[in-house]
Amino acid sequence: MIRSIRARVTLLFLLAMLSALSAFAIGIWLRQRDSVDYRELQRYVQSQAELAIRIIMQAETRGPVTVVRDSLVGETLTSELASAMEVIPDYLLVIDRTGRSLYVSEKARALPDSDRNVLFSRALDIEADETRATLLTLGVDKLFLSARDEKTSRSSIARIVAGSSARPTEDTWRESQIALRRSLLVLLPVALLIGGVWAYIIGGVAVRPITTIISELEAITDGRSLHRRLGGADAQGDELARLTSTLNAMIGRLENSFGGLRRFTADASHELKTPLTVLRASIERAMMARRGSNEQMECLEQALNEVTRMADLVNSLLSLARADEGRFDLVRDVVLLDSMLRDIAETATILGEPNGIEVVVSECEPLTVEGDAPRLRQLLLNLVENAIKYTTVGGTVELSLSTEQGAAVLTVKDTGMGIAAADLPFIFERFWRADRARSRKSGRGGTGLGLAISQYIAQAHGGTLTAQSRLGRGSTFTLTLPGAVRRDVSRPETSPPRVA
Numbered sequence: 020m021i022r023s024i025r026a027r028v029t030l031l032f033l034l035a036m037l038s039a040l041s042a043f044a045i046g047i048w049l050r051q052r053d054s055v056d057y058r059e060l061q062r063y064v065q066s067q068a069e070l071a072i073r074i075i076m077q078a079e080t081r082g083p084v085t086v087v088r089d090s091l092v093g094e095t096l097t098s099e100l101a102s103a104m105e106v107i108p109d110y111l112l113v114i115d116r117t118g119r120s121l122y123v124s125e126k127a128r129a130l131p132d133s134d135r136n137v138l139f140s141r142a143l144d145i146e147a148d149e150t151r152a153t154l155l156t157l158g159v160d161k162l163f164l165s166a167r168d169e170k171t172s173r174s175s176i177a178r179i180v181a182g183s184s185a186r187p188t189e190d191t192w193r194e195s196q197i198a199l200r201r202s203l204l205v206l207l208p209v210a211l212l213i214g215g216v217w218a219y220i221i222g223g224v225a226v227r228p229i230t231t232i233i234s235e236l237e238a239i240t241d242g243r244s245l246h247r248r249l250g251g252a253d254a255q256g257d258e259l260a261r262l263t264s265t266l267n268a269m270i271g272r273l274e275n276s277f278g279g280l281r282r283f284t285a286d287a288s289h290e291l292k293t294p295l296t297v298l299r300a301s302i303e304r305a306m307m308a309r310r311g312s313n314e315q316m317e318c319l320e321q322a323l324n325e326v327t328r329m330a331d332l333v334n335s336l337l338s339l340a341r342a343d344e345g346r347f348d349l350v351r352d353v354v355l356l357d358s359m360l361r362d363i364a365e366t367a368t369i370l371g372e373p374n375g376i377e378v379v380v381s382e383c384e385p386l387t388v389e390g391d392a393p394r395l396r397q398l399l400l401n402l403v404e405n406a407i408k409y410t411t412v413g414g415t416v417e418l419s420l421s422t423e424q425g426a427a428v429l430t431v432k433d434t435g436m437g438i439a440a441a442d443l444p445f446i447f448e449r450f451w452r453a454d455r456a457r458s459r460k461s462g463r464g465g466t467g468l469g470l471a472i473s474q475y476i477a478q479a480h481g482g483t484l485t486a487q488s489r490l491g492r493g494s495t496f497t498l499t500l501p502g503a504v505r506r507d508v509s510r511p512e513t514s515p516p517r518v519a
Contacts, residue, residue: 024229025222032218033211040210044203048196060163060188061152067107067181068165069149074103075113075169075176084174085121094175096122110162110182112142115175127182134158142166142180154185161185228259232266245274291332294325301325336468349391349479355506356386356427359396360420367403367416374412378403382419385506386427390480395500398476398484401469402431402496409494410435426482427503432495438488446486447474 078084078100085094096104096113104111104122113122120139127138134157145153145166152163164182235249248270249263305318360383367378406416414434421428438446447470477484481501488494 025219025226028222028225029215029218032222033215036214037207037211040207044207047199056192057154057163057185057188060183060185061165064109064152064163064165064181064183065149067109067111067183068167068179071104071107071111071113071179071181072167072169074106075100075179078103079174084176085115093119094121107181109184110138110164110180112139112178112180112182113176114142114178114180116177117175118143121176131158134160138162138164138182142178145180147178155182161189232259232263236266239270245270245277291329294329294332298322298325298329332468349394351389351391353387354390354392354395356388356395356420356429356500356503357383357506359392359399360418360429363396363399363403364418366400367407367418370404371407371410371416374407374410374414376407376410376413377415378407378418379415380418382421384421386420386422386503387506388427388480388500388503390500391476394476395480398473398498399429399431401473402498405469406431406433406435406494406496409433414493422503422505423499425501425503427500429498429500430495431498432493434493437490437492437494438486439490443486443488446470447484 075084078097084097084100086097087094094115095101101122104113104124107124108126109124110127111122111124112120112127115121127135130138137157138155141153141155141164145164147166147168149167152165155162155164162182162184164180166178166180168178169176232249235247239245239247248267301318301322305315305322308315308318360380364378364380370376371378403416403418410416410433416434417430417432419428419430419432421430474484477498477500483499485497485499486494487497
């Protein structure tokens with residue numbers, strides 16, 4: 020099994036090259052297999068016929084060109100003219116006006132009787148044409164014939180027919196075919212060898228950046244090296260540059276995830292360590308106290324409070340884990356936001372009474388949205404509890420509900436201590452608190468997960484949760500939920516059950 024990309028690319032290139040060369044060779048062979056080129060032979064035959072005409076015409080200027088040597092045979096060419104005709108090595112016939120042969124070349128006389136008769140018969144029938152030759156197929160050979168009519172001759176010569184065998188041309192063609200096949204068989208391996216070497220070299224050059232990326236990625240194998248980035252991501256339009264940029268982006272996300280995981284683990288351990296220590300101390304004190312005494316009951320009550328706090332923390336962690344896995348399920352129904360806001364305002368009033376914090380509802384439009392009522396109630400309670408927790412004695416918490424461009428806008432505004440501008444981008448992170456001392460001053464130590472859960476609830480409803488704050492001047496949290504519908508308050512309707 021070939022595991023190297025370079026080797027696979029080389030093999031695929033060789034296969035493609037072999038296919039192309041094979042198709043090219045087969046195409047040449049098929050084209051030339053039955054296409055013997057007779058044009059040169061035809062021109063040669065025509066030139067022989069013209070040469071014979073010129074020899075006869077020159078001989079006629081010197082005297083008679085035919086003599087009667089035998090009364091039975093009739094006229095024949097003179098010995099001088101016959102000797103001159105011998106310079107034409109192939110087939111040559113000189114025919115008189117009655118169709119008898121005045122001269123027959125040696126090759127024509129050597130033909131078998133049947134072939135010679137066919138040749139004589141065809142010599143009389145073919146058309147005299149100076150531009151083409153006629154193919155004659157004999158029993159043992161193929162001949163190309165070219166005829167010339169001697170109309171101006173002062174003798175009895177009427178026609179000259181020159182011919183030549185196609186066998187030498189066909190033999191030459193066969194030899195060329197054999198040479199072509201041998202050349203292809205020799206050149207094909209050479210071409211494949213040269214192509215394979217170049218493909219291997221080019222493949223090595225192409226794969227070298229990938230090898231570099233692999234080496235750099237191997238050096239980034241643990242969470243402590245995720246700060247490093249791959250080089251070569253600055254090139255434009257290069258696939259490897261795009262791959263490098265994508266890997267760098269992924270490494271950046273992994274770095275953030277690992278950092279968040281380390282912070283999350285450390286913060287969760289810290290948050291669980293304190294209640295576990297208090298719980299252990301309370302149980303030990305309860306075991307040492309007299310049974311049924313007030314001291315034992317106080318210790319058990321303190322232990323119960325810590326268990327409750329730990330249970331809240333575990334439930335919050337479980338909600339966030341489900342959100343990370345995409346299992347933040349919602350049971351959607353019509354939610355009366357104005358009724359929910361008034362109920363939460365009543366709860367906030369009770370929570371703010373010990374510190375003299377006033378809770379007011381400045382605006383409350385009758386709006387409904389489709390959503391999960393318990394989740395939305397949890398979100399608003401988190402915002403209200405944070406507002407009361409971080410508002411100084413005698414402060415104010417203002418709640419409002421309005422509509423803007425078809426979306427419901429819920430606002431929780433307080434006059435508390437506010438959040439510094441440098442801390443504002445991190446308030447929705449898990450276990451984050453702008454000032455950890457504030458929890459101790461308020462007397463209600465939180466887990467630092469409330470805003471993170473609220474952010475997930477808002478996003479699950481397709482909305483947004485944003486915060487604006489200035490240090491020492493309070494904070495404003497704004498929840499925007501899409502798909503708000505104004506309710507007709509003139510028509511009586513049954514309110515949905517309140518969720519505790």
